[in-house]
Amino acid sequence: MAYSAGQLPEAFNLVVATHISLCDECRARLASFDAVGGAVLEECEAAPMSEDSLMATLARLRDAPPEPRRERNSAGTAQAQVRKVFPTPLQDYVGGGLDAVKWRPLGGGVRQAILPTSREARVRLLHIPAGLAVPDHGHRGIELTQVLQGAFRDEHDRFGPGDIEIATEADVHTPVAEPGVDCICLAATDAPLRFSALLPRLAQPFFRI
Amino acid sequence: MDHLKTDPPRAHYRNNVMTSACQIANKPDASPVPPLYARVYGNVRSGEDFAMRQVNGTKEMEWVAQIRRVCDDRDEAAFAELFAHFAPRVKAFLMKSGASSSLAEECAQDVMATVWHKAQLFDPARASVATWIFTIARNRRIDALRKQRRPEPEDLGWGPEPEPDQSEVLGLQQESEKLTKALRQLPEKQRELVEKAYYGELSHTEIAEQTGLPLGTIKSRIRLALERLRHAMAQG
Incomplete structure (x- = not known):
């Protein structure tokens, strides 16, 4: 609902948009929240527009070059492969597919790439080689983790492609990538993580995690 | 209507679905057809619009x-x-x-x-x-x-755009x-909160400050309101 109403920080919006691209059920829920938004708009008491506003808008439309017709299903075969891992909203932020990501090592074989968003919250791509673990950590705020490829397990559950994990302050976990395919996730946080071990804690400021 | 400016009607169907759909459009009671194929195409549109506005x-x-x-x-x-x-x-x-x-x-x-x-x-x-x-x-x-x-979110592809x-x-x-x-x-109080949530720039916490209601009350009222809306929709 907060996404529909447009209230989330940009980093969380990106994760939600990515998730909805992958999940029909949530897409349907979003549609229903949007529908309530439409009804709220319909019920708004009208605020009169200035007299010339329609003419001004029409004049603008006449001046504007015709918009190119956008094809809805433009997925070519070349892009199809990329699309499998990165849905469109994420591709827009990365500036391409998986091979366009500028990975930085995060230690222990794990790599990350922070994506540019507004400062209230951060969002990063994580690459966890198959079978490896991220050091166990807790959360100071909310962490949304969207699995794009591979899968990980923690003490509580297993998350596969398309799944989203929502961790809050109460959760401490050690995510482990499943053997097989390397795990790629999109994770947004609104506060730094709380690592249990000393070494990752010392490294935290450098990796902005 | 300025016909010169008219864009070509839905130029992007190049698929063989088009043929079958056009045939179906001409015999409206062909019901046992899968929904995708039962879609109606542009060439019958204007007359239909008119009819539909009359009826509904x-x-x-x-x-x-x-x-x-x-x-x-x-x-x-x-x-x-x-x-x-x-x-x-x-x-x-x-x-x-x-x-x-x-x-x-x-x-x-x-x-x-x-x-x-x-x-x-x-x-x-x-x-x-x-x-x-x-x-x-x-x-x-x-x-x-x-x-x-x-x-x-990514727009879903629907195959040919019918x-x-x-x-x-x-x-x-x-x-x-x-x-x-x-x-x-909806009861006044619930409706107000739902509307406030959509006017946005107001988190639940900020609504709490504005209205002086405790956060838990706001969340449960909004939930209740959405629940009622759902109920009203289900009743028909």
């Missing part, structure tokens, strides 16, 4: 027809009608979100310009016109007030009308 005359369906005229014929009179109804509402919505009157006016014009330019992306089987304009206004608000981008099935369109538009009525019938 609902406001929602009329807006759908206006958008279609904007899309297909670049019809400025249809746009003017949409503008007269929606622009003042968008302006009010933006002002309630904290925009000044002049900023809201400017954004409302932008929103209506977007309606004009993106009319071909409107899908009446998925949203009412009010809902669609709401999503445009919300995104514009984020751009204007926060100077952020708002990532949107004209949506008219009964689906009608169903959805009627549902939307019902939803608006249901919202109107």
Whole structure:
């Protein structure tokens, strides 16, 4: 609902948009929240527009070059492969597919790439080689983790492609990538993580995690 | 209507589905066909619009027809009608979100310009016109007030882009009308909170500060309100 109403920080919006691209059920829920938004708009008491506003808008439309017709299903075969891992909203932020990501090592074989968003919250791509673990950590705020490829397990559950994990302050976990395919996730946080071990804690400021 | 300016009607069906769908469009009672193929195509559209407005005359369906005229014929009179109804509402919505009157006016014009330019992306089987304009206004608000981008979910590909099935369109538009009525019938306090949540820029915490209600109460009232709306929709 907060996404529909447009209230989330940009980093969380990106994760939600990515998730909805992958999940029909949530897409349907979003549609229903949007529908309530439409009804709220319909019920708004009208605020009169200035007299010339329609003419001004029409004049603008006449001046504007015709918009190119956008094809809805433009997925070519070349892009199809990329699309499998990165849905469109994420591709827009990365500036391409998986091979366009500028990975930085995060230690222990794990790599990350922070994506540019507004400062209230951060969002990063994580690459966890198959079978490896991220050091166990807790959360100071909310962490949304969207699995794009591979899968990980923690003490509580297993998350596969398309799944989203929502961790809050109460959760401490050690995510482990499943053997097989390397795990790629999109994770947004609104506060730094709380690592249990000393070494990752010392490294935290450098990796902005 | 200026036929010279008319875009070629839905140029992107090159698929063999088209043939079968056109055949079906000519015999409307071919019911045991999978929904995708049962869709109706452009060449029968205008007559059908007319018939549908006669039968159903609902406001929602009329807006759908206006958008279609904007899309297909670049019809400025249809746009003017949409503008007269929606622009003042968008302006009010933006002002309630904290925009000044002049900023809201400017954004409302932008929103209506977007309606004009993106009319071909409107899908009446998925949203009412009010809902669609709401999503445009919300995104514009984020751009204007926060100077952020708002990532949107990937649009689903539907294979060949068919004209949506008219009964689906009608169903959805009627549902939307019902939803608006249901919202109107919510108890005052619940409705206010739902509206506040959508005017946005107000988190639940901020609503708490404004109204002096405890956060838990707000969350449960909003939940209750959505629950009631759902119930009203299910009852039919």
